[in-house]
Amino acid sequence: MRLYGFIYREISLKKEAIGGFISQFVTPLMYFLFFAFSLSRTVNFEYHGNTISYLLYVLPGIIAIQIFYSYPIVSSTTFNDVRFGIIRTSLLGGGSLSGYILAKILVESSVVILVSLFLVFIGILFLKLSISLATLLQFITYLVISTMFWISVGIVTGVKIRGELTRNMIFTLLNLPIIFTAPVFYLEGSAPTWIQILGRINPLTYHVVGLRGILLLGGIPITFWAVSIVLGISLVILSIKLTSEVAPK
Numbered sequence: 001m002r003l004y005g006f007i008y009r010e011i012s013l014k015k016e017a018i019g020g021f022i023s024q025f026v027t028p029l030m031y032f033l034f035f036a037f038s039l040s041r042t043v044n045f046e047y048h049g050n051t052i053s054y055l056l057y058v059l060p061g062i063i064a065i066q067i068f069y070s071y072p073i074v075s076s077t078t079f080n081d082v083r084f085g086i087i088r089t090s091l092l093g094g095g096s097l098s099g100y101i102l103a104k105i106l107v108e109s110s111v112v113i114l115v116s117l118f119l120v121f122i123g124i125l126f127l128k129l130s131i132s133l134a135t136l137l138q139f140i141t142y143l144v145i146s147t148m149f150w151i152s153v154g155i156v157t158g159v160k161i162r163g164e165l166t167r168n169m170i171f172t173l174l175n176l177p178i179i180f181t182a183p184v185f186y187l188e189g190s191a192p193t194w195i196q197i198l199g200r201i202n203p204l205t206y207h208v209v210g211l212r213g214i215l216l217l218g219g220i221p222i223t224f225w226a227v228s229i230v231l232g233i234s235l236v237i238l239s240i241k242l243t244s245e246v247a248p249k
Contacts, residue, residue, distance in 0.1 A: 006095060006103030013077060014107065020073065024066065024115055031062045032122060045187065048217055056127040060212035061184030063116045067147050068178065068204055070108050071154040072171045078104075078158025079167065082246050091247050097240050101155060105236075109147045116143055120215070131215065139214045142225070145232045146207040152235030159242045182208045203231055 014021050032055075044051050081087050087100060120139070123129035131139070161167045181195055182204040191199070199205045206227050213220035 002095065003099040003103060006090070006099050007107060010077075010103050010107035014111070021111070024069070024073075024111055025118060027069070028062050028066050028115060028119055029122075031065070032059070032119065047187075050216070052216065053127060056123060056129060056216070057187075057212070058185060059119060059123050059127065059129070060215050061182070061208050063119050063143075064146070064182070064204060064208040064211055065179060065184060066115050066119075067112055067143070067150055067207060070112055070147055071150040071157075072167075074104055074108055074151045074154030075158040075161075075167055075171070076154075078155045078243075079162070079164065082159055082162075087243065087246055097243050097247060101152075101236065101239055101243065104155065105148055105151050108151050109144050112147045113140060113143060116140075123215075129215065132218070135214060135218050138219065139211065142207075142210050142214055142220075142228065145225075145228045146210070148232040149203060149207075149228070149235050152232070152239040155239040156235065156242055159239075159246060178202060178204050181205070184208055206231070 044053050045057075047057060090100060091097070116139075120129065120131065120136075124131065157167060157170070161170065177198070181198040181202050183191070183199060184204075188209065189196070206224055210220050210224040210228060213224070
């Protein structure tokens with residue numbers, strides 16, 4: 001199976017699970033509407049010298065949450081691929097591990113980009129978000145790098161954790177700590193010290209702060225690019241290595 005075969009299969013899985021695909025658009029919209037209604041009177045505050053609304057501050061964080069949620073989706077499909085021997089069969093048919101993983105990254109990243117552009121459009125329409133073409137391209141690039149990390153996490157957990165209940169339990173236990181130790185909903189540097197310490201070792205923190213800096217400031221320090229690229233590439237390499245363990249010898 002060539003790369004286009006793997007891509008075709010990933011798209012077919014999306015079509016078969018159309019409810020899950022639609023929920024990837026509806027879920028962030030619910031987050032947005034929740035804050036729009038409950039925090040619409042929140043006082044504006046300073047962010048790097050700019051006065052912005054709380055909703056605009058939170059918007060990049062909601063986008064980052066959708067990146068994070070690509071992890072359980074990919075974990076589930078990878079688990080089924082291992083369980084039913086799809087990976088072994090595909091590789092025996094001439095496919096490659098890199099093609100299998102690249103197809104997952106390309107298709108899931110495309111969905112994340114569509115959802116994110118939808119949220120950016122909402123920001124432009126209702127929150128006075130101003131964004132240039134160069135900033136948009138920078139945003140999409142950082143988005144793909146960040147998504148690559150969480151997709152790879154999904155592949156790793158799908159391959160190594162064979163129990164479906166165990167995988168679901170791990171995601172449930174990690175869900176809130178990962179989201180709420182990253183500065184999604186609170187001002188950077190304003191959380192209690194212990195949360196800030198946990199936030200520094202939380203990969204989602206770098207994705208939230210990076211996306212926020214690009215959207216609201218037009219750019220981020222090179223260190224954020226370096227950390228995100230290293231994290232993404234490292235997890236891709238790990239996912240290839242672990243997936244090779246279920247490949248035919």
